[in-house]
Amino acid sequence: xxxxxxxxxxxxxxxxxxxxxxxxxxxxxxxxxxxxxxxxxxxxxxxxxxxxxxxxxxxxxxxxxxxxxxxxxxxxxxxxxxxxxxxxxxxxxxxxxxxxxxxxxxxxxxxxxxxxxxxxxxxxxxxxxxxxxxxxxxxxxxxxxxxxxxxxxxxxxxxxxxxxxxxxxxxxxxxxxxxxxxxxxxxxxxxxxxxxxxxxxxxxxxxxxxxxxxxxxxxxxxxxxxxxxxxxxxxxxxxxxxxxxxxxxxxxxxxxxxxxxxxxxxxxxxxxxxxxxxxxxxxxxxxxxxxx
Amino acid sequence: xxxxxxxxxxxxxxxxxxxxxxxxxxxxxxxxxxxxxxxxxxxxxxxxxxxxxxxxxxxxxxxxxxxxxxxxxxxxxxxxxxxxxxxxxxxxxxxxxxxxxxxxxxxxxxxxxxxxxxxxxxxxxxxxxxxxxxxxxxxxxxxxxxxxxxxxxxxxxxxxxxxxxxxxxxxxxxxxxxxxxxxxxxxxxxxxxxxxxxxxxxxxxxxxxxxxxxxxxxxxxxxxxxxxxxxxxxxxxxxxxxxxxxxxxxxxxxxxxxxxxxxxxxxxxxxxxxxxxxxxxxxxxxxxxxxxxxxxxxxxxxxxxxxxxxxxxxxxxxxxxxxxxxxxxxxxxxxxxxxxxxxxxxxxxxxxx
Numbered sequence: 051x052x053x054x055x056x057x058x059x060x061x062x063x064x065x066x067x068x069x070x071x072x073x074x075x076x077x078x079x080x081x082x083x084x085x086x087x088x089x090x091x092x093x094x095x096x097x098x099x100x101x102x103x104x105x106x107x108x109x110x111x112x113x114x115x116x117x118x119x120x121x122x123x124x125x126x127x128x129x130x131x132x133x134x135x136x137x138x139x140x141x142x143x144x145x146x147x148x149x150x151x152x153x154x155x156x157x158x159x160x161x162x163x164x165x166x167x168x169x170x171x172x173x174x175x176x177x178x179x180x181x182x183x184x185x186x187x188x189x190x191x192x193x194x195x196x197x198x199x200x201x202x203x204x205x206x207x208x209x210x211x212x213x214x215x216x217x218x219x220x221x222x223x224x225x226x227x228x229x230x231x232x233x234x235x236x237x238x239x240x241x242x243x244x245x246x247x248x249x250x251x252x253x254x255x256x257x258x259x260x261x262x263x264x265x266x267x268x269x270x271x272x273x274x275x276x277x278x279x280x281x282x283x284x285x286x287x288x289x290x291x292x293x294x295x296x297x298x299x300x301x302x303x304x305x306x307x308x309x310x311x312x313x314x315x316x317x318x319x320x321x322x323x324x325x326x327x328x329x330x331x332x333x334x335x336x337x338x339x340x341x342x
Numbered sequence: 343x344x345x346x347x348x349x350x351x352x353x354x355x356x357x358x359x360x361x362x363x364x365x366x367x368x369x370x371x372x373x374x375x376x377x378x379x380x381x382x383x384x385x386x387x388x389x390x391x392x393x394x395x396x397x398x399x400x401x402x403x404x405x406x407x408x409x410x411x412x413x414x415x416x417x418x419x420x421x422x423x424x425x426x427x428x429x430x431x432x433x434x435x436x437x438x439x440x441x442x443x444x445x446x447x448x449x450x451x452x453x454x455x456x457x458x459x460x461x462x463x464x465x466x467x468x469x470x471x472x473x474x475x476x477x478x479x480x481x482x483x484x485x486x487x488x489x490x491x492x493x494x495x496x497x498x499x500x501x502x503x504x505x506x507x508x509x510x511x512x513x514x515x516x517x518x519x520x521x522x523x524x525x526x527x528x529x530x531x532x533x534x535x536x537x538x539x540x541x542x543x544x545x546x547x548x549x550x551x552x553x554x555x556x557x558x559x560x561x562x563x564x565x566x567x568x569x570x571x572x573x574x575x576x577x578x579x580x581x582x583x584x585x586x587x588x589x590x591x592x593x594x595x596x597x598x599x600x601x602x603x604x605x606x607x608x609x610x611x612x613x614x615x616x617x618x619x620x621x622x623x624x625x626x627x628x629x630x631x632x633x634x635x636x637x638x639x640x641x642x643x644x645x646x647x648x649x650x651x652x653x654x655x656x657x658x659x660x661x662x663x664x665x666x667x668x669x670x671x672x673x674x675x676x677x678x679x680x681x682x683x684x685x686x687x688x689x690x691x692x693x694x695x
Contacts (some may be wrong), residue, residue, distance in 0.1 A: 086474050135667055142403055143670055145474060146605050149598050156595070156657035161652035175683035186488045270594070275487075277478065318484030326479050327467050 052299040057185040058307035059300065064191040066299025067198035071253030071282070072276035073291040074205065075125075075246025081222040081286035082203070086139055087127055088148040091154035091273015093247055093248050097121040098170065098264040099159055105171035106236035107269050113171075118144075118251040125247025126240055134236070159266035167265045176260050190259045195296075197256070198319065201249060214241055222286060271315060275302075278322040284335025291331065350510055356523065360516065367515050375628050377515050381625065383620035384522040385579045388601045390615040391526050392572035397601070398609035398676075399533055400565040401533075401545030402469070403477045405597050407573050408602050411580050412592040413460055414574030415451035415581035416491055418505040418570075420499060422449040439498040446510045450521070450578045457574025458567045459486075465566045469559065481594055488668025491589045494598040500589075507586040521579060530612055532568065541565055604663050614674030625661075630654040 072094055079087045100120045104113040132151045136144045176190045209215035217238045220228040227237050257272065258264055276291075276307025279298050298321065302314045325332060368653045389411065402660070410608050421444045423431055432438035440472045447516070468479045489494065492503040501507075512518060532538055542559050545549040551560050599622075607618030633654040637646040665672065 084474075086478065132667065141473065143666075145477070146404070146601065147666050149601060150663045152479065153595070153598055153602065154656075154663055157652070157655035157659045161650075161656045164651060187560050199563065216623070235542055240443070246636075267395065274481070274594075281478065304628070309649075312489055316486040319485045322482045323479050326475055330471070330475060 053184040055304070055307055056183055057187065058303040059189050060182065060191050061260075062300035062303030063279075063296065064194040064299070065257075065303065066255045066296035067194035067281050069272060069276045069299050070198050070202065070292040071249045071256070072203065072272060073295045074249050074288055076277050077098055077283070077285055077288060078218075078242050078289030079248055080280065081240060081242040082218065082225075083133065085133065085144050085148060086277065087246075088145070089155060089275075090131075090242075090250065091269040091271075091276070092152050092159075093121060093125050093128070093262065093269075094156060094250045094254050094257075094273060095122055095159065095266065095269030097247075097251040098258045098268070099163065099168065100253065100256065101186045102168045102170060102264055105335070109336035110171065114255060117255070121251035121254070122244050123127075125243045128165065129239060129243045131149075134239075137190040145257050150286055156266050156270075163266060165264045165266070170262045170264055173259055176256075183295070186227040188260060190256055194256050197252070200293070201252065202288065205245065205249075206288060208245075212289070214238070218242065271277040274317045278318050281322060282325050282332055287332070287334040290332055290334035327335040350466055350593065359520065363515055363519060364674070372513055372515070372674045379620070379628050381515050381518050381583055383510075383623040385576055385583055386603065386623055387602070387616040388522040388525050388579065389576035390587050390600055390607065390619045391529055391571055391612055392569045392576060392606045393600050393606070394612065394615045395541075395572075396531055396565055396569040397604060398611070398615075399538065399540040399545060400562065402562060403473055403623045404480040404566070404569075405477045405594065405601065406464070406480030406570075407600050408592045408594060408596040409480075409487040410457040410461060410570040410573035410582060411486070411577030411596070411664040412487055412491060412589060414577030415454040415587055415592070416500055416506070416577075416589070417456045417492065417574070418446075418534070418578035419450055419509045419581050419587050420501075422446055422509045423506070424508065429646070431506060431508055432498070434504060435501065437693050440653045449509075450575055453578035454571040454575040458571035459572030461567045462563065469562045471565060481597070484592075484594060484597065488589050490594060494655075499627045503589065504533075505586050505588050506581075509581070509587075511582045511585050516584070518579060521575070522547075525575055526612065526616065527573065529568075533612070537561065542610075566618040571598075573692035580686035602666075606662065608672035608674035608676060611672070611674035611678055614672055617679075626654070626658055630658055631659055641659045663691075664683065 064310055072090065075090050076087060079085055095273045097117055100117045101113060102117050128151055133144055136147055139306055148274045176193055178189045180189055209218060217233045220233055221235060221238050276295060279294035280291040283294030298318055302317060305317050348604055367377055378396055378626055393407050396404045417547055420440060426445050429437045438494065461527060464483050491500045494502050540556045542556065544558060548558060603618045603622045607614030631654060633649055634651050637649050638644065639646060
């Protein structure tokens with residue numbers, strides 16, 4: 051039994067780590083802008099395509115940093131063009147704008163690639179096979195959880211110890227007061243998008259090393275699941291998002307192991323609905339009270 | 343203007359519309375681009391209006407429309423496939439377990455009713471959530487519905503993830519328009535009724551509405567169920583339009599498209615949604631088609647850059663983004679087409695302030 055479950059468990063932990071890297075982007079943006087950034091999943095996909103095209107021209111060690119930089123640029127551009135003009139608009143307008151951006155990015159990627167699935171380049175070392183016990187898996191499966199935890203620890207340190215981290219915390223507590231206290235709101239928001247996109251780019255390298263084929267809509271599902279992970283953990287909370295992502299990744303693969311593959315996606319949403327009904331603030335979310 | 347004269351004019355306009363449609367169809371033929379766009383546009387108009395009832399009039403930001411359309415489409419298809427064809431369609435499930443066929447019209451009504459019933463069940467827990475949580479929960483339910491329909495164990499009913507086909511479809515544009523017109527008219531009557539005013543009150547301020555004695559949950563549930571009923575009928579019509587049906591097509595991107603139509607038309611405007619639907623379908627299926635083919639100017643010496651397959655959708659989504667960012671009210675805002683022709687009573691704005 052353990053022998054049979056082990057590969058699923060391993061891939062669950064690995065995919066959980068990849069969801070976690072995307073989920074952090076969601077949860078940070080939500081914490082600050084109160085916006086579900088529907089385009090985040092597509093930025094993740096775009097990072098995949100950047101890699102496909104850049105690795106065709108450059109060696110992989112050079113390509114990875116370039117991919118990260120381009121993804122960050124894309125993320126910040128999306129914020130500047132599509133969210134910033136709507137800063138004073140109702141929240142729903144911004145959400146609609148995010149859906150519009152997602153639609154645009156998907157169509158743009160379809161146009162550039164001609165709608166065909168692209169083969170993700172093989173990255174030396176992390177695409178190698180390793181054997182653990184009875185299971186054979188890729189190196190990336192083992193690297194992902196470690197790398198995820200290191201990156202998240204670094205991020206938490208930034209948020210707790212540095213000045214920009216303090217500004218972020220202030221902005222997520224109270225947008226307007228933070229502004230009055232002289233915090234440059236736009237640079238804080240840009241930083242949030244830089245971090246979110248950076249982690250999404252890393253997540254995309256890990257994810258596509260595992261699932262090797264990139265299509266324009268491939269990011270939608272991991273994106274939504276990462277969002278559920280963020281809600282599950284308590285939106286706005288980074289450790290919550292990470293734990294939520296690991297739980298979702300593992301459960302999803304256990305469901306696959308039991309033979310209900312059709313429901314592995316549905317499970318995530320069922321979990322979301324249960325959480326929203328019984329504990330809408332998630333595992334680690336802050337309580338908010340609504341004023342009239 | 344007296345109410346009776348107004349009604350007469352409306353009925354006259356509707357008759358005129360059908361006469362024009364009839365002649366257009368005679369002139370261009372049933373398979374022409376114009377008629378195809380009109381058919382699909384009418385179906386999308388119904389679905390967009392049903393979504394607007396929720397998002398624009400009641401202020402419930404729901405993203406579950408594709409799920410209810412899916413239920414409607416499948417209900418219709420499953421119930422109306424002729425007995426003789428069932429063996430071929432359900433070839434992997436030994437003909438399925440449904441041993442009867444109903445006429446198309448019953449199928450359409452059943453589609454709406456089942457979608458509404460499901461909405462009533464989903465609404466009980468989901469409608470307690472607020473704004474973006476509601477959006478993501480309804481989106482989640484739509485995905486769950488899709489997974490259930492594709493589930494192998496339900497194969498004898500839904501045919502699993504295989505294609506459903508050979509159910510009755512329509513050939514002419516007239517029945518589509520008739521169905522869509524009736525449904526949209528019902529929604530218009532609803533919005534102009536006491537219930538409609540309650541919906542708008544909830545949208546504008548939930549707490550004030552509650553203080554006025556409006557039962558929030560009851561009215562939200564009602565809007566949700568009615569919207570889903572018409573989304574289900576829209577789904578059935580869409581299934582008829584397509585001629586074959588697969589659950590995989592009803593992804594969340596379909597909901598997003600409909601939401602964008604509603605936004606382009608104006609949240610809270612029925613006529614806006616209708617116009618935007620036809621515009622959206624005409625642009626994406628027809629008017630912008632030329633962008634997808636390579637074009638040469640000056641006797642073939644100059645190749646217009648960028649134009650190849652897929653460019654149409656890029657241009658199209660850029661236009662949508664421009665509307666979303668800079669023309670947030672859409673085509674109509676919260677006004678209706680008929681408001682433009684009837685001069686507003688003086689002082690009305692003043693009272694509103």
